[in-house]
Amino acid sequence: MSAVAVDPLTPGLLSAVGLDTAEARARGCSRPVRLRGSTRLVDTSTGEATTVYSSERELDGYTYARCGNRRASVCPSCSHEYKGDAWHLLVCGLAGGRGIPDSVAERPCTFVTLTAPSFGPVHGVRDKGPCRARRDKPVCPHGRPLWCNKRHGPDDAQLGTPLCADCYDYTGHVLWQWYAPELWRRFTIALQRQLAKICSLPVAGFRERCRVSYSKVVEFQARGIAHFHVPIRLDGPEGPDGPSTTLPLSTEVLELAVKRAAAATWLDTHPLRDGTTYRLHWGNQIDCRSITGGADRDSDRRARVVHPEQVAAYLAKYLTKTTEDFGLPTRVTSAMQARAVGASRHAVRIIETALEIARQGEPYVRLRDNLATLGYRGHPITKSRAYSVTFGQIRRSRRAFKRNPGLDPDADIRQVLDDDSDVPEGFELVSSWVFAGQGYLSLDQAAAAVLSAAQSRTR
Ligand SMILES: [Zn+2]
Numbered sequence: 001m002s003a004v005a006v007d008p009l010t011p012g013l014l015s016a017v018g019l020d021t022a023e024a025r026a027r028g029c030s031r032p033v034r035l036r037g038s039t040r041l042v043d044t045s046t047g048e049a050t051t052v053y054s055s056e057r058e059l060d061g062y063t064y065a066r067c068g069n070r071r072a073s074v075c076p077s078c079s080h081e082y083k084g085d086a087w088h089l090l091v092c093g094l095a096g097g098r099g100i101p102d103s104v105a106e107r108p109c110t111f112v113t114l115t116a117p118s119f120g121p122v123h124g125v126r127d128k129g130p131c132r133a134r135r136d137k138p139v140c141p142h143g144r145p146l147w148c149n150k151r152h153g154p155d156d157a158q159l160g161t162p163l164c165a166d167c168y169d170y171t172g173h174v175l176w177q178w179y180a181p182e183l184w185r186r187f188t189i190a191l192q193r194q195l196a197k198i199c200s201l202p203v204a205g206f207r208e209r210c211r212v213s214y215s216k217v218v219e220f221q222a223r224g225i226a227h228f229h230v231p232i233r234l235d236g237p238e239g240p241d242g243p244s245t246t247l248p249l250s251t252e253v254l255e256l257a258v259k260r261a262a263a264a265t266w267l268d269t270h271p272l273r274d275g276t277t278y279r280l281h282w283g284n285q286i287d288c289r290s291i292t293g294g295a296d297r298d299s300d301r302r303a304r305v306v307h308p309e310q311v312a313a314y315l316a317k318y319l320t321k322t323t324e325d326f327g328l329p330t331r332v333t334s335a336m337q338a339r340a341v342g343a344s345r346h347a348v349r350i351i352e353t354a355l356e357i358a359r360q361g362e363p364y365v366r367l368r369d370n371l372a373t374l375g376y377r378g379h380p381i382t383k384s385r386a387y388s389v390t391f392g393q394i395r396r397s398r399r400a401f402k403r404n405p406g407l408d409p410d411a412d413i414r415q416v417l418d419d420d421s422d423v424p425e426g427f428e429l430v431s432s433w434v435f436a437g438q439g440y441l442s443l444d445q446a447a448a449a450v451l452s453a454a455q456s457r458t459r
């Protein structure tokens with residue numbers, strides 16, 4: 001169980017006084033993981049072991065590890081921590097810090113947003129004027145208006161819902177969502193091809209001299225479809241730590257290549273049972289905004305030039321949201337369940353369509369496992385190799401900093417992690433943990449646990 005992130009040292013020291021509650025030990029996590037086990041210091045020459053920390057020392061005999069869930073609706077405390085970690089990861093990649101050199105900020109870098117195409121008119125917020133003003137007031141074949149004179153507020157339940165649900169192409173919508181990770185993969189290949197072409201190099205030759213680094217964050221639009229926000233940076237062949245690329249590439253050139261690559265990316269879906277296939281591509285709105293440390297931190301959301309910290313803050317916010325806005329729980333098994341928990345009519349229709357496509361067999365069967373994300377199967381954040389520091393490094397360094405408050409907060413976290421000065425020479429820390437459940441115990445259960453822990457200590 002060494003994969004579970006537990007701080008082996010501090011909880012034991014604190015609870016030695018016997019005062020901290022389970023909540024204090026889990027630092028306010030809503031549903032922590034309960035573990036039993038210990039960390040021992042082992043003499044590598046003799047094999048002799050001393051227990052440094054054991055869950056037996058806790059009042060109730062359990063070690064509480066934070067759940068680490070990024071969803072604010074599941075655990076506000078862990079979600080908050082996750083958001084902070086994501087912010088650090090993104091900012092270090094954009095502006096340097098925690099061991100990523102500051103010079104990354106001077107490299108060609110743009111903030112790209114890739115959207116899905118339209119699958120039918122939906123209610124939306126316009127900059128000026130009403131939702132869909134049409135003088136001729138047309139109606140669809142079902143007799144429903146294809147116009148809307150409302151000015152929807154940001155919390156209007158109608159936002160993102162189709163003007164006519166029967167005209168809306170739900171099959172196209174679900175297929176696009178399902179294939180979005182593959183469309184992204186093809187985009188990354190196309191981007192390298194376009195950049196190589198601009199430099200008049202073969203792709204292999206381009207890769208020897210330049211590396212495309214990125215970190216991609218998914219946001220669900222009001223209409224329930226993923227779109228991608230991606231800071232893309234051009235590094236030298238060794239990534240952020242090595243020298244810059246020697247190729248004559250600028251942010252403008254990168255943005256040109258992004259637009260060309262997005263326009264050139266498409267894929268044909270596996271045929272549905274009736275033989276139909278869809279040709280999928282990106283939406284027409286391909287937005288590139290140059291990222292530079294010289295930009296105004298408080299500039300408008302739509303500014304052409306943005307500050308790295310602004311970009312990191314947007315992205316960290318998207319990460320903790322996922323599909324919660326559609327009233328969906330973490331796990332959805334049927335359209336009926338989604339309806340019962342109060343999901344919108346539009347979300348239920350998407351789930352019904354996803355289930356219908358899943359019933360058609362491979363390669364769509366796994367759509368059933370992705371209903372809670374409306375058919376999206378990718379991760380909320382993915383990054384190219386060596387874009388920045390990683391979540392794992394940030395989490396582990398937090399434990400290192402907690403054990404040793406004297407550490408420089410701006411230190412290279414990769415060096416902090418290598419530093420095992422806590423462990424004497426010739427010794428090794430060995431941990432073993434067993435999962436004992438999740439969540440806090442009820443008062444009765446806690447009392448019983450305290451009693452049995454006390455008994456086992458006296459034995
Ligand atoms: Zn938690």
Ligand SMILES: [Zn+2]
Nearest residue numbers: 123124131148
């Ligand atoms: Zn409207």
Ligand SMILES: [Zn+2]
Nearest residue numbers: 140142164167
């Ligand atoms: Zn219609």
